[in-house]
Amino acid sequence: MDYQFLKVEQPQEGVTLLKISAPKSLNALNSTILKELDAFIDNIGSGTRVLIITGDGEKSFVAGADISEMANLNEQEGYAFGRLGDKVFRKIETLPIPVIAAVNGFALGGGCELAMACDIRICSDNAKFGQPEVGLGITPGFSGTVRLPRLVGQGMAKEMIYTGRVIRADEALRIGLVNAVYPREELLEKALEMAAKMVANAPLAICACKESINRGCDLTMDEAIELENKLFAGCFATADQKEGMAAFLGKRKAAFTGK
Ligand code: HXC
Numbered sequence: 001m002d003y004q005f006l007k008v009e010q011p012q013e014g015v016t017l018l019k020i021s022a023p024k025s026l027n028a029l030n031s032t033i034l035k036e037l038d039a040f041i042d043n044i045g046s047g048t049r050v051l052i053i054t055g056d057g058e059k060s061f062v063a064g065a066d067i068s069e070m071a072n073l074n075e076q077e078g079y080a081f082g083r084l085g086d087k088v089f090r091k092i093e094t095l096p097i098p099v100i101a102a103v104n105g106f107a108l109g110g111g112c113e114l115a116m117a118c119d120i121r122i123c124s125d126n127a128k129f130g131q132p133e134v135g136l137g138i139t140p141g142f143s144g145t146v147r148l149p150r151l152v153g154q155g156m157a158k159e160m161i162y163t164g165r166v167i168r169a170d171e172a173l174r175i176g177l178v179n180a181v182y183p184r185e186e187l188l189e190k191a192l193e194m195a196a197k198m199v200a201n202a203p204l205a206i207c208a209c210k211e212s213i214n215r216g217c218d219l220t221m222d223e224a225i226e227l228e229n230k231l232f233a234g235c236f237a238t239a240d241q242k243e244g245m246a247a248f249l250g251k252r253k254a255a256f257t258g259k
Contacts, residue, residue, distance in 0.1 A: 005033040006040055007056060012192060014049035014199040021056035026063035029110045031084060033066075038088045041095065046258070049203055050195040051095065053118060054102040054188065055111075061103040061127070062111030067136065078141070085110060085142035089117035094214065096207040098198050102191040103127045104184065108166065113142035116151060119210065121177065122191060123169050124184040129177060130166035150217070152177055202240035203258040208232070 007019040018040065020027045044051065055061035065085065073081060092099055092114075101107075101115040103123035112129050115121050123129075131140045131148065139145060140161060149157035152175045160167065169181040182190045198206060208231040216224035235241045239259040247254035 001039065001043060003036045003040065005030075006036050008040070011188075012196065012199075014047065015052065015192065015195045016044070016048040016050075017052045017054065017188075019054055019056040020062055023057055025066060025068075026060035026106055027055045027057070027111070028063045028066040029085065029114070030066035030069045031081060034084050034088050038084075038091065041088065041091045044095070044097075049097055049199045049258075051097060051099045052102055052188075052191045052195060053092075053099065053114070054191070055104050055106075058105065058184065059126075060105040060111070061101070061107040061123075062114055063106045064109030064111055064132075065142065070138075078138075082141035085113070089114060089142055093117045093119075096210070097203070098195075098206060098210065100191050100194060102187050103129070103178065104187055109133055109140065109144070110142045113140060113144045113147065116144070116147040116177075120179055120194070121172075122180045122182065122187065122194070123172060123178045124187045125169050125181055126184055127169045127172065127178075127181070128166050129172045130164060131161045132164040132166065134162065135164045202235075202238070202244055202254070202256045204238050204240055205235055205244075208235060 005022050007021050009017040011017050099118040101118035101121045103115050107115050107129045131144045133140045156175050172178045173181050212228045212231050240256045244254045
């Protein structure tokens with residue numbers, strides 16, 4: 001499929017690299033990009049075991065939602081625009097495969113929100129994160145008020161959102177917004193290394209872990225444990241469980257089929 005604003009690459013077995021590419025606006029998300037993202041996610045094939053999302057160019061991951069498109073929206077149109085981003089980001093969050101955000105520069109507003117919809121965030125040392133929306137007279141509208149407090153705690157999320165303060169990579173690491181910071185030129189290589197480790201493991205087991213963590217965080221402790229138990233049990237109905245354990249006992253490397 002051809003996209004105007006997305007570049008799709010297959011850098012290694014099982015890994016798809018998606019670059020958001022709108023160089024004139026530092027990869028700001030307009031509704032066409034959001035619709036392309038939606039179509040891309042809907043069409044991800046089973047060959048993709050890990051998705052990496054990054055920004056095209058050296059300066060920006062995504063500098064937010066497109067302010068020039070939002071400037072003249074009325075309330076109803078604002079609702080529709082926010083809803084579109086929410087829907088696409090939720091699709092990313094609930095994909096049955098790991099999604100890594102390789103944040104290579106500005107991740108502001110909708111860019112920070114996109115990164116937060118991914119399972120894992122790593123960034124380059126020039127990355128900058130923030131939710132500057134209140135300075136534009138709006139709230140974070142792609143679920144930033146929902147995901148940021150879940151990731152960094154309410155106090156830090158409220159400070160970032162109320163002040164619009166932009167934080168650097170070292171602070172993002174300290175507050176747990178990213179897992180690791182790398183020199184800019186090493187970021188993709190590190191993302192690919194992480195992805196390769198995931199690709200070597202059992203895909204259905206990873207998918208079950210993702211569901212258990214994502215859904216479990218919104219359940220009571222007892223409900224979450226029950227959910228984990230069901231997902232754990234489900235693994236014993238897979239060929240990958242037989243293969244993984246047989247490989248261990250046979251002192252060989254497992255060859256998982258995702259079945
Ligand atoms: C539209 C944008 C943009 C954005 C940058 N550009 N961010 N256009 N929407 N979010 C454009 C600029 O207008 C400029 O276009 C070009 O990209 C280069 O940007 P500069 O500002 O010249 O670059 P620089 O001085 O390096 O500053 C980079 C920056 C700054 C700090 C990232 O551009 C900035 O503050 N951008 C806005 C960030 C922001 O507020 N994001 C949140 C948006 S609200 P020209 O034509 O002049 O070259 C949001 C809401 C999400 O995300 C929820 C919606 C429902």
